[in-house]
Amino acid sequence: MMRIAITGAGGLIGWHVHAWLRVQPGLQVIPVGRDAWQTPERLAAALAGADAIVHLAAMNRGAEAEVEETNLRLAAVLTDALRLAGSTPHLLHASSTQVDRDTAYGRSKRQAAAILAGWASASGAAFTDMILPNVFGEGGRPFHNSVVATFCRQLADGTPRRIDVDAEICFLHAHRVARGIADIVIAGDTGIWRPEGRRLTVSSLLERLEQFDRSYRHDRLIPDLRDPFDLDLFNTYRSYLFPRHYPVAFRRHTDQRGTLIEAIRETSGGQIHYSTTHPGFVRGQHYHFRKVERFVVLAGEAEVAVRPVCSREIHRFRLSGDEPAFIDMPTMHVHNLANVGSGELVAMFWTNDLYDPAAPDTYPEAVDLPDGAAAAMAASQ
Numbered sequence: 014m015m016r017i018a019i020t021g022a023g024g025l026i027g028w029h030v031h032a033w034l035r036v037q038p039g040l041q042v043i044p045v046g047r048d049a050w051q052t053p054e055r056l057a058a059a060l061a062g063a064d065a066i067v068h069l070a071a072m073n074r075g076a077e078a079e080v081e082e083t084n085l086r087l088a089a090v091l092t093d094a095l096r097l098a099g100s101t102p103h104l105l106h107a108s109s110t111q112v113d114r115d116t117a118y119g120r121s122k123r124q125a126a127a128i129l130a131g132w133a134s135a136s137g138a139a140f141t142d143m144i145l146p147n148v149f150g151e152g153g154r155p156f157h158n159s160v161v162a163t164f165c166r167q168l169a170d171g172t173p174r175r176i177d178v179d180a181e182i183c184f185l186h187a188h189r190v191a192r193g194i195a196d197i198v199i200a201g202d203t204g205i206w207r208p209e210g211r212r213l214t215v216s217s218l219l220e221r222l223e224q225f226d227r228s229y230r231h232d233r234l235i236p237d238l239r240d241p242f243d244l245d246l247f248n249t250y251r252s253y254l255f256p257r258h259y260p261v262a263f264r265r266h267t268d269q270r271g272t273l274i275e276a277i278r279e280t281s282g283g284q285i286h287y288s289t290t291h292p293g294f295v296r297g298q299h300y301h302f303r304k305v306e307r308f309v310v311l312a313g314e315a316e317v318a319v320r321p322v323c324s325r326e327i328h329r330f331r332l333s334g335d336e337p338a339f340i341d342m343p344t345m346h347v348h349n350l351a352n353v354g355s356g357e358l359v360a361m362f363w364t365n366d367l368y369d370p371a372a373p374d375t376y377p378e379a380v381d382l383p384d385g386a387a388a389a390m391a392a393s394q
Contacts, residue, residue: 014039014040014041015039015040015041015064015065015142015198015199016040016041016043016062016063016064016065017034017041017042017043017063017064017065017066017067017198018043018044018059018060018063018065018102019031019034019042019043019044019045019066019067020045020065020066020067020069020087020091021045021068021069021070021071021107022042022044022045022046022067022069022323023044023046023047024069024070024158024185025149025150025152025153025154025158025159026069026107026145026148026187026190026191027044027069028152028322028345029150029151029152029187029188029190029191029345030067030069030187030190030194030324031044031190031196031266031322031323032302032323032345033188033192033194033195034047034191034193034194034195034198034304035323036199036376037195037199040195040198040199042060043060043062043063044262044323045059045060045070046059050070050087050090051366052090053090053093053094054094054097056090056091056094057094057095057097057098058231059101060094060095060098060100061098061100062223063100063258064102064103065102065103065104065105065198066091066102066103066104066105066195067105067107067152067198068087068088068091068104068105068106068107068129069107070087071083071084071087071107071122071125072084073109073118073157073211074157077117078117078329079384080117080118080121081117081120081121082178083121083123084118084121084122084124084125085124085125085128086122087125087223088125088128088129089128091129092128092129092131092132095132095136096132096136098119101133101136101137101138102138103138103140103141103161103201103203104129104132104133104138104139104140104141105140105141105144105194105197105198106125106126106129106140106141106143107145108122108125108126108142108144108145108244109122109125109144109145109146110144110145110146110147110207112126112144124207129142129382130142135233135236139201139203140203141197141202141203141204141205141206142205142206143190143193143194143197143205143206143207143208144206144207145185145190145208146182146183146185146208146209146210147159147160147161147182147183147184147185148184148185148186148187148190148211149161149162149184149185149186149187149245149246149249150186150187150188150245150249150344151187151248151249151252151343151344152187152252152321152345153165153209153249155167156186159184159270160182160215160218161184161218161222161246161249161369162249162253163222164218164219164222165222165249165250165252165253165254165307168222168223168226168250168253169253169254169257169258174219174223176215176216176219177217177323179214179215179216180214180215180302181212181213181214182212182213182214182215182218183209183210183211183212183268184210184211184212184218184242185208185209185210185211185215185266186242186245186246186249188245189208189210189245190208191270192203193206193208198384221243222246222250223245224236225247225248225250229250229251230249230254232278233264233275233278234278234279234280235277235278235279235280235281235283235305235365236279236280236281237280237281238281238314238365239281243366244303244305245303248303248305248343248344251305251341251343252344255317255328256319256328256330257341257344259330259339259340259341260332260339260340261329261338261339261340262277262336262337262338263275263337263338263339265337266364269322274313274337276307276309276361276363277307277309277363278341279363279365281365282365282366282367283305283363283364283365283366283367284363284364284367284368285361285362285363286360286361286362287311287359287360287361287362288351288360288362289357289358289359290313290350290351290357290358290360291352291354291357291358292352292354292356292357292358293309293351293352294351294352295350295351295352296350296351296360297348297349297350297380298347298349298377298378298379298380299348299375299376299377299378300322300344300346300347300348300375300376300378301342301344301345301374301375301376302344302345302374302376303344303385304344304364304365304366304374304375305339305341305342305344305364305365306341306342306362306363306364306365307339307341307342307362307363307364308332308334308339308340308341308342308350308356308360308361308362309332309337309338309339309360309361309362309363310332310334310337310338310359310360310361311334311337311359311360311361312334312352312356312357312358312359313333313334313352313354313356313357313359313360314331314332314333314334314352314353314358315331315332315333315350315351315352315354315358315360316329316330316331316332316350316351316353316354317329317330317331317332317340317348317349317350317351318330318348318349318351318380318381319340319342319343319346319347319348319380320346320347320348320380321345321346321347322345322346322347322378325382327380327381331353334359347378347379347380348380349379349380356377
């Protein structure tokens with residue numbers, strides 16, 4: 014079993030890396046919390062037994078002097094801790110394309126990389142410097158991580174958007190970073206890793222997101238998601254609608270014959286199936302990284318429970334066949350569907366892709382954690 018420590022596991026990239034590594038066979042994840050950084054001794058204890066360290070902890074916003082001091086201090090404390098422990102794990106350092114620019118953050122990441130590479134060279138350890146572009150994704154902090162997070166939050170809240178500088182930026186989804194990191198750790202690759210993203214102007218990005226918003230919330234239409242980048246961007250956008258936007262009541266078309274409801278309108282295909290569930294039974298208990306999935310109750314009474322991966326917070330929704338509504342499951346959220354009524358529950362499910370047994374993008378996990386697992390998760394946060 015390879016043990017992988019992650020500093021900054023509570024951040025945007027950290028959450029995606031943690032979620033992905035924990036479902037890879039043969040890997041054990043050690044999330045390193047803020048408390049461990051108080052002294053090199055405490056950090057050495059937290060990193061004990063790690064075969065690789067993914068160093069994501071950093072400061073990228075704030076006063077210039079503080080940004081530089083913080084990132085250099087983190088690198089120094091980390092190397093001091095490794096010297097104390099006498100260990101030589103594979104060290105992966107998350108840097109930024111800003112290293113090519115003369116900014117406080119860029120300078121600090123260049124110097125931090127030099128400190129970490131120097132330790133690796135002197136100790137004989139493997140070192141990988143990861144030069145990342147503008148990383149976005151579910152869990153991003155508005156006005157902090159990426160302009161994508163800012164625009165998504167503003168669209169969800171219905172507040173005005175503003176473009177200060179219409180620059181061209183290279184965007185990369187955090188899950189793609191996580192997959193790349195997993196590959197590096199497993200293969201033991203060293204040197205510089207500079208993944209490619211999608212280059213867009215800020216205005217083009219905003220136009221795409223506003224189209225998603227009009228299509229999804231006004232027209233009730235799932236946009237064309239055949240472009241992987243659009244799927245990443247759409248999953249990020251809709252994550253900011255959860256949980257306040259759901260469940261969404263269907264628009265009913267009623268006449269003397271009865272009622273017609275359009276359960277799903279989309280432009281890129283997918284798969285629809287339905288299930289029956291006996292009273293007291295539960296379906297689901299899994300999560301997805303990329304799949305768009307809609308839950309609709311056609312008859313009966315259901316409770317849908319949703320919990321972010323690596324979190325204890327649970328959101329619960331009631332759905333009824335008497336009041337048709339839908340919930341679109343956010344990615345990286347464990348979910349289930351329980352029959353809480355006295356009769357048969359009939360539910361319909363839509364996904365944006367056809368089920369592939371060889372790559373199902375479905376990871377089993379219970380929404381309600383046992384007491385021991387919940388306590389362990391609380392301790393790691």
